[in-house]
Amino acid sequence: xxxxxxxxxxxxxxxxxxxxxxxxxxxxxxxxxxxxxxxxxxxxxxxxxxxxxxxxxxxxxxxxxxxxxxxxxxxxxxxxxxxxxxxxxxxxxxxxxxxxxxxxxxxxxxxxxxxxxxxxxxxxxxxxxxxxxxxxxxxxxxxxxxxxxxxxxxxxxxxxxxxxxxxxxxxxxxxxxxxxxxxxxxxxxxxxxxxxxxxxxxxxxxxxxxxxxxxxxxxxxxxxxxxxxxxxxxxxxxxxxxxxxxxxxxxxxxxxxxxxxxxxxxxxxxxxxxxx
Numbered sequence: 403x404x405x406x407x408x409x410x411x412x413x414x415x416x417x418x419x420x421x422x423x424x425x426x427x428x429x430x431x432x433x434x435x436x437x438x439x440x441x442x443x444x445x446x447x448x449x450x451x452x453x454x455x456x457x458x459x460x461x462x463x464x465x466x467x468x469x470x471x472x473x474x475x476x477x478x479x480x481x482x483x484x485x486x487x488x489x490x491x492x493x494x495x496x497x498x499x500x501x502x503x504x505x506x507x508x509x510x511x512x513x514x515x516x517x518x519x520x521x522x523x524x525x526x527x528x529x530x531x532x533x534x535x536x537x538x539x540x541x542x543x544x545x546x547x548x549x550x551x552x553x554x555x556x557x558x559x560x561x562x563x564x565x566x567x568x569x570x571x572x573x574x575x576x577x578x579x580x581x582x583x584x585x586x587x588x589x590x591x592x593x594x595x596x597x598x599x600x601x602x603x604x605x606x607x608x609x610x611x612x613x614x615x616x617x618x619x620x621x622x623x624x625x626x627x628x629x630x631x632x633x634x635x636x637x638x639x640x641x642x643x644x645x646x647x648x649x650x651x652x653x654x655x656x657x658x659x660x661x662x663x664x665x666x667x668x669x670x671x672x673x674x675x676x677x678x
Contacts, residue, residue, distance in 0.1 A: 430491040431456050436481075437496045438472075439503040442521040446472045448503035451481055453488045462488070467503065476562045482550040490546075501525070548588040548604065551575075555585040567615055574611040577640060578603065609647040609654075624670050631677040649673055
């Protein structure tokens with residue numbers, strides 16, 4: 403069973419060394435650190451994820467506990483969502499189990515060895531693998547998005563509780579059965595094996611679910627009005643969502659091409675043209 407803890411504390415761990423290019427000038431914030439802990443160097447019972455938003459910022463910590471913490475899809479979805487929510491651009495992950503899962507001054511007296519994990523006496527601290535080599539934040543985001551979609555899909559198959567947004571994503575994925583063979587292995591496939599007939603199913607479903615989220619949240623309000631008008635004009639709801647999605651796709655294209663922010667007034671104007 404997954405257990406989540408938001409405790410903030412100072413660990414007794416020795417400073418972690420990183421390998422790779424970690425010169426101060428090349429560090430890209432926010433940074434996520436992912437550390438694994440367990441009773442020995444083969445077993446993980448705790449995952450600690452820290453978000454460092456700037457050079458002098460205190461880390462924002464989340465911790466997950468349990469004997470199945472490495473394989474529980476609900477945990478993996480939460481970790482991926484936590485990292486995505488903070489706009490992480492660099493990730494550092496411990497190469498193996500870093501130490502015991504108990505914390506000095508909380509689980510046992512400060513200045514002492516952990517009495518519950520004799521394996522770790524005198525052994526705390528393992529090297530960290532640096533994953534900041536990827537200078538392209540869009541590539542990193544693509545990887546995280548694929549992983550999150552797969553984990554959300556797997557959670558739905560296991561009937562695990564989902565957030566409203568994730569539930570809408572799963573419903574959209576189910577509305578596209580032609581891609582059903584992809585959802586469980588998105589982060590394992592290269593781009594050429596994912597694309598179908600010139601269509602990127604990931605982008606297609608993300609656009610569709612984004613429109614659903616805009617309707618559910620009423621932001622912008624015009625999205626619901628345009629979809630309903632298109633349906634009165636004879637389109638199915640699915641077709642109407644896709645028609646609106648084409649406008650959102652165009653806006654995203656210009657955001658990336660021109661390196662500019664989302665133009666909500668322009669987006670709304672183009673939506674209104676759909677029903678004139």
